[in-house]
Amino acid sequence: MRKSSVALTVVALVLFLLASTAAAKTRVTYWLWLDDPTDTTVQELVEEFNRLHPDIEVVTETIPLANYYDQLLMAISGGGGPDAARFKDWWLGAFYDADLLEDLSPYIANWPGADDVVPNLWNTGMIPGVDGIFMLPHQYITFYLYYRADWFAEAGLNPPRTFDEFLEAALKLTDPANNRYGFGLRGGAGGQDQWLAFMVAGGARIVDEAGNIVINSPKAVEVNQWYIDLYRKHQVAPPSAPTDAYAQVVGAFQAGNTAMMAHHVGSSVMMTDVFGDNVGVLPIPAADPENPATMGTMSGNVVFSTADVKDAAFKFISWLSEHEAMDKWSKSRQGQLPVLQSVAEQDYYTQNEFFRVSLEGGNYAIVWPPLPGTGYVASYVWQNTMQRALLGEITSQQMLDEIAKALREGN
Amino acid sequence: MLRRLNEKERFTPFLLLGPALLLMLLIVAYPLFQALRLSLFDASLLRPDRARFVGLTNYLNVLRDPLFLRSLLNSTIWVVGCVTLQFTIGMLGALLLNREFPGRGLVRGLSLIPWATSGVLVSLMWTWMLDGNYGVINDILVRLGLISQYRPWLALPISLGGVIAANVWQGAPFFAVMLLAAMQSVPQELYEAARIDGAGRFQQFRSVTIPLIMPTIVITTMLRIVWTANYMDLVFVMTGGGPGNASIILPVLSYITAYKKLKVGEATAMAVLQAILLIITLFVYLRLVNRKGEGGLSLYEV
Amino acid sequence: MRYKRVKEFLLLWIPIALWLTFVLFPYVWMFLTSLKEPSELYTSPIQYLPKKPTFAGYKLLMETTKFPQFILNSLLVVGGTLLVTGTVSTAAAYCFSRFDFRGKGKLFGMFLVTQMFPSVLLVFSLFLIMRTLGLLNTRLALIVAHSTFALPFTTWLLTGFFNSIPKSLDEAATIDGATRWQTFWYVLAPLSAPGVVAALTYVFIYSWNEFIYALTFTSSIDMRTVPVGLNTFMGEYIIRWDLLTAGGVITAIPIVIFFMLVQRRLVQGLTAGAVKG
Structure with a gap:
């Protein structure tokens, strides 16, 4: 006992001394989650930044996404958190409410890269009615629809542009006896994004122009009912839909058990690897084709108001949003859509059907508004109420009332 | 007999327990x-300050919440x-591992593996095996003729059953392992005596093994x-409490209340109630x- | 003779086969999954054996991820926890077994009561304590937490074990002029080896698997333990089944070796300790 504790104390002391001698540089702690742990792009970028900026040392910490929000909350409120972090638009409302986010607009005013950012994407870092930008846009996605081009051709169906055509095709391609279903509905973790894509494409909105919550309006209840009916009434989704998360939805599509699924460019390389020309891509069908809409979601970067090294932290996150770093990140396996015009203009994006449809979606994409309860809804309430609605325990109206209440009150 | 403490040794127990x-x-x-203090506060995890x-508002709110009662019921089923x-x-x-057979050591060693597998x-593994479309359990059950078509076990209202299986x-x-250890300590003479009295295998088990390993049964x-x-x-990982609230149990509910709803005071009150x-x-x-008279439980009588 | 053979087959070997299937099947399935190409995972009907077994997942795991570091961290944390819990609980158990003092029963009961509280209740305050102590993001934080939560059960196990060793042995040694330390070291310690093995097995398993504290008290990837590290293989849009299953199989190897080595002593230790309560 005694020996071991002495040894531990010595080790701790040595570590402490080592740490303190290296502290001559400004040290920035940056948290992120990785979509593919085998990809070293981020590590390379950080090393390059540290080499280019001898006075700053960025230290990254990778947190599993499933626990990211929880751990960030605890670390920030407990006082041991990072200076800057990768961040989702879902979480802005709660963190802003708690005065934990630094307004980046003074920094952005002096940042030369600002002009290159696609102008309407700045919205994703702003809070309605508040002057300031709290998240620097970095990578985003918009939802589109994959469909099995070969099956559609066989059945003599045209790719669906409207809700009616979508349902018709789904019904035709559903054949439970052969374990084949029209649409891979995602009721489990993360399903809120494709749900919102269909909701807005159906004409529903979370908030109106004035910022009032209208997600439980009659229009929204109707569209939501249509979505629930895909599973309950028309049964064009697999029986496992209520709990299916990404792995199950994409697995079913790959195995030839579903004809359509909603997702984004993140999966396009894998899809073409598996299917070649047999997979097609379409914008999310709309109730009214004159008014298309889809959902977009931004993964940006924030600096916390609790940070001591805000200047250096902003220097790092803005460097990530400059042309070269952006180009490298966007084309890696972590990559989504770049927020810089100069990157998005490249042939790599414009000549690729998946990117083209995605970027086009950026013109009319709607994001989760930064309300106090958005994080709670996105991480829990949506899934809970959607599953109960899919099981028939609550109605469309009850589901949306619960979501509206959670969005408004933040709990 | 415990030795009497002399002057010099008076503080030894505290040194050892220190x-x-x-x-x-x-x-x-x-x-x-x-935590007890926090349960009396309306606190957000983001700004505990x-x-x-x-x-006692948190406690009253929790007790009035139908979801708490649902979780309590599920927790009971779960436990x-x-x-x-x-x-x-x-x-x-x-009983099997207590018998003599070649390779017993190997089988005993392998038997412990599930216990040593992390919850994650x-x-x-089990989410994958219970999968509604590609789950091997579905395939086996269909082959055995127990079900006619694949079931999405974790998407059904009985999803808690799937988690219980895991x-x-x-x-x-x-x-x-614990019961095996207890069985090994039962003196062989007792079994012989029972055999002489004409007791069969099952009777030996009931009247010799069970009473003698009772303390272990109770404690484990x-x-x-x-x-x-x-x-x-x-x-948490397999169903997240779902579908809907079908498999929500108390610790999951307090976790969600603390880390999703950010109501850390309410979450703490819940956890305290659960502990009580x-x-x-x-x-x-x-x-x-103990009333049955077989326990002989010496938990507090060391 | 033949009848006996058949009976043995039916009543012994079939149950053993069933038992082993129950215990090992999930691992076998995980191993088979780890050898499959990603495209072979989602097939209907289900494909049992990989067409072209590939070890690509293992290679990727060891070469491109921090998995070797996760294993090292887990081993260091488990090692430290074994050391701390081993010494602290042996001392406590010896005290409970060989000394009589006021409030002993209550104190022992309190030890066990600490197990009643869900970790969600304690983790936030513990996070603050670890921060104050400057232990965040160190393996020491995990060693401290794991040791504490493993203590009650190991102390209980060892107390039972020491109680099963006749106190007359101590007395004989004392009469021969041995000090208390000598009595412990030369009389009790050799006899209690199996008990210590049993207790430490429990500690090993607890610390090797523990998730919530390991997740909360570390944030740097270089400090992650295996359970938390495996969780980082599930991204927002990608789940790397190849890495997860390969990681699962590799994780099992040290455990199997450990169990093969200790199983005899483990059962002996529990035999002597468990029953006496």
Whole structure:
């Protein structure tokens, strides 16, 4: 006992001394989650930044996404958190409410890269009615629809542009006896994004122009009912839909058990690897084709108001949003859509059907508004109420009332 | 006989217990005190410094919340289901491993593997095996003719059953090993005496083995009840409490309340209530067991 | 003779086969999954054996991820926890077994009561304590936490074990002029080896698997333990089944070796300790 504790104390002391001698540089702690742990792009970028900026040392910490929000909350409120972090638009409302986010607009005013950012994407870092930008846009996605081009051709169906055509095709391609279903509905973790894509494409909105919550309006209840009916009434989704998360939805599509699924460019390389020309891509069908809409979601970067090294932290996150770093990140396996015009203009994006449809979606994409309860809804309430609605325990109206209440009150 | 303490040794017990007590005070007692305090506040996890004292409001709100009662019911099913099945399977395993056969050491060693598998991994394995489209369990059940078509086990209102299956797999070896150890300590002469009296295998088991290993049964089931009641990894990863609220159990509900709803005061009140209920349950359980006269439980009589 | 053979087959070997299937099947399935190409995972009907077994997942795991570091961290944390819990609980158990003092029963009961509380209740305050102590993001934080939560059960196990060793042995040694330390070291310690093995097995398993504290008290990837590290293989849009299953299989190897080595002593230790309560 005694020996071991002495040894531990010595080790701790040595570590402490080592740490303190290296502290001559400004040290920035940056948290992120990785979509593919085998990809070293981020590590390379950080090393390059540290080499280019001898006075700053960025230290990254990778947190599993499933626990990211929880751990960030605890670390920030407990006082041991990072200076800057990768961040989702879902979480802005709660963190802003708690005065934990630094307004980046003074920094952005002096940042030369600002002009290159696609102008309407700045919205994703702003809070309605508040002057300031709290998240620097970095990578985003918009939802589109994959469909099995070969099956559609066989059945003599045209790719669906409207809700009616979508349902018709789904019904035709559903054949439970052969374990084949029209649409891979995602009721489990993360399903809120494709749900919102269909909701807005159906004409529903979370908030109106004035910022009032209208997600439980009659229009929204109707569209939501249509979505629930895909599973309950028309049964064009697999029986496992209520709990299916990404792995199950994409697995079913790959195995030839579903004809359509909603997702984004993140999966396009894998899809073409598996299917070649047999997979097609379409914008999310709309109730009214004159008014298309889809959902977009931004993964940006924030600096916390609790940070001591805000200047250096902003220097790092803005460097990530400059042309070269952006180009490298966007084309890696972590990559989504770049927020810089100069990157998005490249042939790599414009000549690729998946990117083209995605970027086009950026013109009319709607994001989760930064309300106090958005994080709670996105991480829990949506899934809970959607599953109960899919099981028939609550109605469309009850589901949306619960979501509206959670969005408004933040709990 | 315990030796009488002389002057010089008066402080030895405290020296020996010191490190353990220090750890307990720092790592359990102090946080527990903080938690009890927090349960009286309306506190957000994001800004605990802005907490407001609300007295017992959190407790009243929790007790009035239908979701709390639902979780309590699910927790009861969860604990009773897991512990009963783990115990039964563990007992069968122990009886088997107690017999002589070549390669017994190897089989015993392998038997412990599920117990040593982390909750995260158990969840992933079982989610994959229970999958509604590609799950091997569905395939086996169909081949055996037990079901006619694949079922999405974790998407059904009985999803808690799937999680219980995973937990039974993980937990049965614990019982097997503990009961095996207890069986080994039963003197062989007692079995011989019973055989001479004409007792069959089953009667020997009932009238010799069971009474003699009763103390182990009581203690292990009790520990297992406590651990299972507080164990949330599997439910959290496999179903997240869903579909809907079908598999929500108390620790998951307090976790969601703290880290998703950010109501850390309310979450703490929930956890305190759960601990109180658990203590009452164990108290009643011990009473029942001891009344039967077989317990001989010396938990507090070291 | 033949009848006996058949009976043995039916009543012994079939149950053993069933038992082993129950215990090992999930691992076998995980191993088979780890050898499959990603495209072979989602097939209907289900494909049992990989067409072209590939170890690509293992290679990727060891070469491109921090998995070797996760294993090292887990081993260091488990090692430290074994050391701390081993010494602290042996001292405490010896005290409970060989000394009589006021409030002993109550104190022992309190030890066990600490197990009643869900970790969600304690983790936030513990996070603050670890920060104050400057232990965040160190393996020491995990060693401290794991040791504390493993203490009650190991102390209980060892107390039972020491109680099963006749106190007359101590007395004989004392009469021969041995000090208390000598009595412990030369009389009790050799006899209690199996009990210590049993207790430490429990500690090993607890610390090797523990998730919530390991997740909360570390944030740097270089400090992650295996359970938390495996969780980082599930991204927002990608789940690397190849890495997860390969990681699961590799994780099992040290455990199997450990169990093979200790199983005899483990059962002996529990035999002597468990029954006496």
